[in-house]
Amino acid sequence: MQGSISNRIRILRFHNGEMSQAELGQRIGVTRQTIAAIEAGKYSPSLEAAFRIAQVFNVPLHEVFQWELNPPSK
Amino acid sequence: MPYREKTAWLSLFAMLVTFGPYFTLVATRYFPSAPLPNLRQLAWYAVTALAQLLILGVGHLYLRRASAQDARMPLDERDQAIQRRSVSCAYYVLIAGMILVGCVMPFNSSGWSIVNAALFMIIAAEVVHYGVVVFSYRRQA
Numbered sequence: 001m002q003g004s005i006s007n008r009i010r011i012l013r014f015h016n017g018e019m020s021q022a023e024l025g026q027r028i029g030v031t032r033q034t035i036a037a038i039e040a041g042k043y044s045p046s047l048e049a050a051f052r053i054a055q056v057f058n059v060p061l062h063e064v065f066q067w068e069l070n071p072p073s074k
Numbered sequence: 075m076p077y078r079e080k081t082a083w084l085s086l087f088a089m090l091v092t093f094g095p096y097f098t099l100v101a102t103r104y105f106p107s108a109p110l111p112n113l114r115q116l117a118w119y120a121v122t123a124l125a126q127l128l129i130l131g132v133g134h135l136y137l138r139r140a141s142a143q144d145a146r147m148p149l150d151e152r153d154q155a156i157q158r159r160s161v162s163c164a165y166y167v168l169i170a171g172m173i174l175v176g177c178v179m180p181f182n183s184s185g186w187s188i189v190n191a192a193l194f195m196i197i198a199a200e201v202v203h204y205g206v207v208v209f210s211y212r213r214q215a
Contacts, residue, residue, distance in 0.1 A: 030150035033076045033211070037152060042214035046151050 002070040009039045009064060012057045028052040077137065077144035078153055079211035082204040084133040089204075092126040093197050100190050110185050119193075156210040164203035171195025 013019045021035040028049055037043035038053075045053070054061045096118065099105065105115045138145045149157065175192045183191070 030152065031076060031144070031147060033214070034150050034152040037214040040214055043152050043155075049151060 002072075003067055004041065004070065005044050006041060006066050006068050007038065007064055008066075009035070009053065012059065012064065016057060024053070024056060027056050076153075076211055077141045077147075078149070078156075079208060080137050080141070081134065082207040082211070084130065084137065085204045086201065086208065088126050088129040088133065089197055089201060092122050092129065093193075096122040097190075097194060097197075105186070107186075112186055115186050156207055159210060160203045160206035163206045164199040167202045168195060168199035171198060 009024075013021070013024060020032075021039070022032040025032045025035045029052070030045075030049060034043065034045075038045050038049075050061060050065055054064045057064065099118070105112070105118065171192070172195065175188060175195060179188050179191055
């Protein structure tokens with residue numbers, strides 16, 4: 001079962017007063033570059049970091065991260 | 075550019091400009107073979123190692139001053155993942171090199187040939203280590 005993790009961090013940052021990547025990173029204890037990598041889908045955060053991000057935006061985890069199944073290749 | 079990537083570039087640069095020329099001289103047989111301890115070769119190695127230390131020392135001081143806030147930040151989980159990956163890749167190079175140097179070379183080489191081969195494999199492992207760090211930060215992995 002092939003899939004990928006997508007996220008809505010960019011949108012959630014926008015809805016939270018255009019919070020910067022640096023500020024979000026500071027609040028969950030990672031660098032700005034790590035937030036950028038998570039947003040770009042290049043790095044999958046640990047479960048703890050994922051929960052921390054959701055907590056910052058005050059939303060459940062599934063509103064931040066989604067698991068999307070890739071269509072089966074023919 | 076993240077602070078950790080800058081320090082990895084610095085380490086690569088320091089190795090290139092110090093051990094690059096050293097191993098070029100070794101490969102071109104610049105050092106005449108002499109009985110151990112071969113002080114000329116030993117002196118060149120000492121100069122090379124000191125030059126590397128100097129470049130790293132000055133470079134790290136400069137980077138710490140230029141990005142003081144980033145330098146103080148502890149490694150986050152992505153930094154740690156990159157470290158694990160790079161060390162793991164470098165380990166294979168190092169272990170292969172040590173098998174070659176420790177188990178094969180004693181049968182057909184001796185003295186500084188073995189020392190230089192061991193040094194070369196250590197440097198190669200370090201290049202892989204820092205190379206993977208730089209590559210990982212470049213592709214945001």
